[in-house]
Amino acid sequence: MGNTRGAAAFAVWYLRVVASVNFLSAVWVTLGQDVRRHNQADFFTPYLLTAGFAPGLFTAFLAVTMSRRKRAAWILNLGLSGAFLGLFALAMAFPEIRSHSQNWVSLALTAAFVVALLAGRRAFYAKGDRSNPRLAAAVGAGGLLGASLLAALLVTVTNRASEPSTFLERWRYGALRLVSVAADGRRLSGIAPPTWVDVAVNVLSTALLLAVLYAAFRSRRAVDPLTEDDEKRLRELLDRHGERDSLGYFALRREKSVCWSPTGKAAVAYRVVGGVSLASGDPLGDPEAWPGAIEPWLAEARAHGWIPAVTGASEEAGTVYARHGLDALELGDEAVVDVAEFTLEGRAMRTVRQACNRVRRAGYTVRVRRHEDIPADEMAYLLRRADDWRDGAAERGFSMALGRLGDPRDGRCVMLECTDADGELRALLSFVPWGPHGLSLDLMRRDRHGDNGLTEFMVIELLRRARESGIAQVSLNFAVFRSVFERGARLGAGPVLRLWRSLLCFFSRWWQIESLYRANAKYRPVWEPRFLLFEKSADLPRIAVASARAEGFLEAPGLPGLPGRPRRGRLETRR
Template sequence: MGNTRGAAAFAVWYLRAVAFVNFLSAVWISLGQDVRRHNQENLFTPYLLTAGFASGVFTAFLAVTMRRRKRAAWILNLGLSGAFLGLFTLAMAFPEIRRHPQNWVSLALTAAFVAALLAGRREFYAKGDRSNPRLAAAVGAGGLLGASLLAALLVTVTNRASAPSTFLERWRYGALRLVSVAADEYRVPGIAPPTWVDVAVNVLSTVFVLAVLYAAFRSRRAVDPLTEDDEKRLRELLDRYGERDSLGYFALRREKSVCWSPTGKAAVAYRVVGGVSLASGDPLGDPEAWPGAIGPWLAEARAHGWIPAVMGASEEAGTVYARHGLDALELGDEALVEVAEFTLEGRAMRTVRQACNRVRRAGYTVRVRRHEDIPADEMAFLLRRADDWRDGACERGFSMALGRLGDPEDGRCVMLECADSRGELRALLSFVPWGPHGLSLDLMRRDRDCDNGLMEFMVIELLRHAREERDDRAAPITQISLNFAVFRSVFERGARLGAGPVLRWWRSLLRFFSRWWQIESLYRANAKYRPIWEPRFLLFEKSADLPRIGLASARAEGFLEPPGLPKWLRRGHLETHR
């Protein structure tokens, strides 16, 4: 096993080294000329191609895909390098070829690379999407046609030659520029574009190559979403074990997929975003059966070359994930309020108490109902108002949001409707069930023109309503989960006397980004209720994967739009919700 991993690592580092030489030759002109002269006068050195930026991008992409253990990348590398090795071996039979030392070096490197590929073949197991070959062929054919026509158009518009030329000649010139930087020999008297046009066409060729490679090696994206049977089984687990995790109900988001334990007593719900298999919260079900669900989820991620990650796991679940090789990073804290222990009395609650009294004096009232008790026409009106008050074009949320307000299957959710003194609806809160005795915040919407303190007033009214019903209901609400405060401990400890310079710098940086992402404001909004803070963790395999996990999380939560690719290249993409 060690030999195969070492061979696979050698193949990856070989590609990285060649990519470095390519990029270096793109800026070191004399080096690039030497490499190109060697390729033209002697034998072609594998993967150096034109020894420039486009070649560097090509080999760097291959290195990345090989690092992700893509089987398709292994096949491509073995085919190309095997063909080069065969040509080298045959060419070495000629004395004029053997007398050049650099050819022996190329032969040795190619042979070592091929040997490493063969020895490490079992390490390249990640599957791609079955449609990748067809998609890559379509992108290659269509992209080459479109890029060559665009290149021909650029040459036509900027042509400075006095002699005439046909469009077919200009098209041929542009197409050759796409695949080679040595276009001087292809010039005709009627074609003389500026230098920047040649550079632009070369850049266009790099984009074209990246598009083809992306289509050929992309990870499988379209994963089977929850079926009706999956959802039924998950709801059964929530009925039995739902009180363990306040985020458990959000596993029912229907763009998620699910991995079951062999016994069916536990499950991991996840979604694949940008090559990251992103789970959220704790596994559902019996904690003793969690390893049986975590193992298949990790195995599936590795089989497809996905990066496994978990957002918002509790400390108990994080410990179990750690036994499967994942590291933990404290992501923040969840604000939990115990109904029986909450009070508005005391100096610490003075600000909240004054805000609530001010709103109550203004004539605002709150109505609390289960979704199943709201008539269909009233629910349709609430949905329209919620859409009107939404901040942005799409719903946000993934780990702590359900994303489907008013669905008939979610009748046990709780809706808070706040109306002003004229009876006009001004704000909404929706909570999902957290076991039989808890609620977890799902959605928060309000009219931007309403009075300050309205949300605090609604939360206090919910706590009052829950307290009044404790003696009247068989299953009263005893705990409520509010928003999640990212890096709460940084804000709290960084403001204390004696905080170190690193902690103060980290707090200042988070406050800077809070101008756009409400990091500090969420912490302060939750801290008003003096809640119990429950830490939540991000689980990951390798620190080098954190940037990709961060981007995938931002996309899943709706804070980043998917890359600007055509919709047909983003097959299987589902809108994120909050």
């Protein structure tokens, strides 16, 4: 196993070095000239060392896909390098080529790379999507047709030749330049585009090549979502162990998939986003059976080349995941209110008390019902109002939001409806069950024209009535990096902590990081830490982008796996 990993690592680093030399050759003129001269004369450079940005991008792409253990990338590299090595060996039969010492060095490097590929073949096990070959062929054919037509159009518009030429000739010129990167225009007297057009067509060729490679090597984008049987079994686990995790009910989001333990006593709910297998919250079920669900989830991620990550895990679950090779980063804290301990008395609660009294004097009232007790016509009205108040078209939430409202199977969820003195609905809160004696906030919607303090009024009303309904604890919003805001504002905080707090305050202009912390701190909750779990620190940027996409803060237009533009607005769902 050690030899296999060492050989695989050598192959990946070989590609990284070659990519670096290719990029360096593009900016270092003399080095680039030397490499090109060797390729054109009776000299041979090592596999994929051709000088320039385009081969550098190609080699870098292969290095990335090989580092992710993609089987398809291994097959491509073995085929190309094996063919190159075979031709190289045949060429060495000629004395004039064999006499140059640099050719022997090139032959040795290429042979070492091929041997490393063969020795490390078992390390490249990640499967691609079965549709990748068809998609790559479609992208290549369609892209070549579109790019060649665009190249012909550019040549037509900018052609400086004095002699006439047909569009078919200009199209052939553009297509040849796309394929060969350097079409000989001297043979076509009627075609003389400026240099920048040739460069633009070459850039277009590189972009097309990368698009084809992406389509050929992309990871499997998704697995089977929850089936009715999966959801039934998950609900049974929640009935038996749902009180362990306030986020357990959110495993029922239907775009998620699930990995079961062999005994069926535990499960990991996850979603694949941008090549990241993103689990949320703690595993469901019996903690003793958690390893049995974590292991197949990790095995599936590695089999498909996905990056495994967990967002919003508790300390108990983080400890179990750590035994399976995942590292932990404190993500923030969850605000949990103990109903028996909560009180509005005291100076610390004066602001909340005053806000509630002001709203109550204005004639607002709160109605609390289970979803199953709301008639269908009334639920339809609530859904319309919730949609009207939503900020933006995208529904936000993944790890700490259910992503749906009014589903008949969520009848045990609790709805709070706040109406003004005229009986007009002004705000909604929806909570999901947290075991038999808890509630977890799922949805927050309010009319922007309603009075300030509506949310505080509704939460206080829920806590007041919770004692009568047997509810012992209520989970509110999640505060990202809560400890940074709290410790960074204290006297004597260090410069690094103050800088970190300043950065979070800056980004709070878009994502309300600080305001969520302050909005929940006023209830004097118990702060329960939540963690982000990952295998390698180098994967954190991709995990962050995948989490943002899953939560609805980033959209990915066009090609899958690319982040979109962040949406600005207040948080509409729970966290």
